[in-house]
Amino acid sequence: MRSWRRPARENGGAEVPDPQLPPPIGIDRPGSFSRSVFHERHPVLVANLLADFPYPPHVAEALEALLAESLAGDVPARTPGGPEIHTWHLEVEAHAGRPWESLPFLWAESYFYRRLLRAVEYHHYDSPWCGVDPFAPQKHAQLDGPELRADLDAYAALRGAGAADRRRALLLAALWGNQADLGFRTNNPGADTSAGDVLVDDSEALWELAEAPGDAPVIVVADNAGREITADLALVDHLLETAAGPVELHLKPHPYFVSDATGQDVVATLAALDRDPHQEVRDLARRLRDAVRMGWLRLRTHGAYVHPTDYRTLPADLAAEFAAAKLVILKGDLNYRRLVGDLQWDPATPFAEAAGHFPGPVAALRTAKSDLAVGIDPARLAKLDAEAPDWRLTGTRAVIQVHA
Numbered sequence: 001m002r003s004w005r006r007p008a009r010e011n012g013g014a015e016v017p018d019p020q021l022p023p024p025i026g027i028d029r030p031g032s033f034s035r036s037v038f039h040e041r042h043p044v045l046v047a048n049l050l051a052d053f054p055y056p057p058h059v060a061e062a063l064e065a066l067l068a069e070s071l072a073g074d075v076p077a078r079t080p081g082g083p084e085i086h087t088w089h090l091e092v093e094a095h096a097g098r099p100w101e102s103l104p105f106l107w108a109e110s111y112f113y114r115r116l117l118r119a120v121e122y123h124h125y126d127s128p129w130c131g132v133d134p135f136a137p138q139k140h141a142q143l144d145g146p147e148l149r150a151d152l153d154a155y156a157a158l159r160g161a162g163a164a165d166r167r168r169a170l171l172l173a174a175l176w177g178n179q180a181d182l183g184f185r186t187n188n189p190g191a192d193t194s195a196g197d198v199l200v201d202d203s204e205a206l207w208e209l210a211e212a213p214g215d216a217p218v219i220v221v222a223d224n225a226g227r228e229i230t231a232d233l234a235l236v237d238h239l240l241e242t243a244a245g246p247v248e249l250h251l252k253p254h255p256y257f258v259s260d261a262t263g264q265d266v267v268a269t270l271a272a273l274d275r276d277p278h279q280e281v282r283d284l285a286r287r288l289r290d291a292v293r294m295g296w297l298r299l300r301t302h303g304a305y306v307h308p309t310d311y312r313t314l315p316a317d318l319a320a321e322f323a324a325a326k327l328v329i330l331k332g333d334l335n336y337r338r339l340v341g342d343l344q345w346d347p348a349t350p351f352a353e354a355a356g357h358f359p360g361p362v363a364a365l366r367t368a369k370s371d372l373a374v375g376i377d378p379a380r381l382a383k384l385d386a387e388a389p390d391w392r393l394t395g396t397r398a399v400i401q402v403h404a
């Protein structure tokens with residue numbers, strides 16, 4: 001079996017096999033999770049959009065056509081418009097004419113969201129729908145929901161905790177906050193949102209790197225808006241206190257994978273924190289705003305976060321930023337898929353082998369919500385597979401994995 005590695009920018013978009021890596025996870029296998037994302041999750045996702053917005057007929061038709069094409073059609077030759085058109089020209093050129101179901105999962109999903117934004121005219125400057133986040137109603141519902149209230153109550157209750165307990169609680173909140181992603185809940189509304197098992201816990205190594213002396217930044221690459229970015233902001237606030245240098249929070253440049261956090265979501269989250277009855281929570285929002293104003297907390301985004309590629313093909317500028325950081329903390333399932341590659345790894349493969357290409361020290365905080373797994377102890381793996389065969393998909397198992 002061979003993997004297809006696509007350094008599109010270096011070779012004009014053509015795919016080349018990489019014999020060193022396992023093959024990609026595809027969307028062709030009946031009964032697989034990745035296929036269900038297209039055949040079960042996306043139809044609900046499109047129905048939600050049509051219910052949430054009074055889109056005119058041509059937008060509704062474009063969404064329905066995209067759905068139908070992604071279930072049974074081929075990739076058209078036309079590049080969907082929007083930012084970074086050159087990158088997308090190369091990507092589309094390398095995949096045009098292929099049946100959707102033959103595509104790698106990561107590429108297909110990312111391309112689906114590019115097409116979805118095109119269908120709802122998100123980047124059309126002369127459309128009234130330009131800049132209207134199609135997922136905003138779902139994101140706002142979570143910001144106003146009872147679960148976030150409970151999270152903030154728990155945050156306020158940390159006021160009396162000792163330093164070590166507080167630090168641990170903030171890290172675990174950021175870890176399990178990843179369970180709350182809205183893409184995951186699209187066709188899984190009853191998902192368990194209580195914390196589960198941490199299968200690998202390299203948290204001591206994480207703190208050692210994050211709190212090491214020196215002016216280099218700690219970078220947190222965010223994942224979802226709502227409960228997750230709220231917990232991430234609390235972790236960032238802690239890092240601003242304990243890390244010697246600045247902290248960067250990397251966000252998506254536009255809506256993506258339903259609930260991925262953008263700059264707009266951070267602003268909305270700070271406003272939600274301001275409305276909280278707890279003084280501790282309002283103080284958190286104030287400290288974060290001050291930190292942004294002072295340049296201690298830098299909000300950042302990059303086009304690479306919405307490319308259909310993994311972190312083996314990072315653009316040089318972002319790779320250089322990662323290399324210069326004290327630590328890069330990658331949040332969530334999609335960042336994990338990009339880090340180790342969305343490939344059919346043997347789950348016992350050492351994390352260092354799969355993530356060793358990353359340009360600097362890296363920590364993954366991930367709840368498992370797709371088939372991919374690496375760095376799992378074989379004895380633990382055998383037990384998990386026997387006792388909970390769907391453990392990779394339910395969001396109730398997590399890892400804190402570090403490679404330096």
Ligand SMILES: O=P(O)(O)OC[C@@]1(O)O[C@H](CO)[C@@H](O)[C@@H]1O
Pocket residue numbers: 037109178181183184223224257331332333334335369370
């Ligand atoms: O990155 P996140 O928010 O943790 O998860 C993204 C996710 O919803 O998208 C994929 C399928 O759509 C899955 O890998 C995962 O469940």
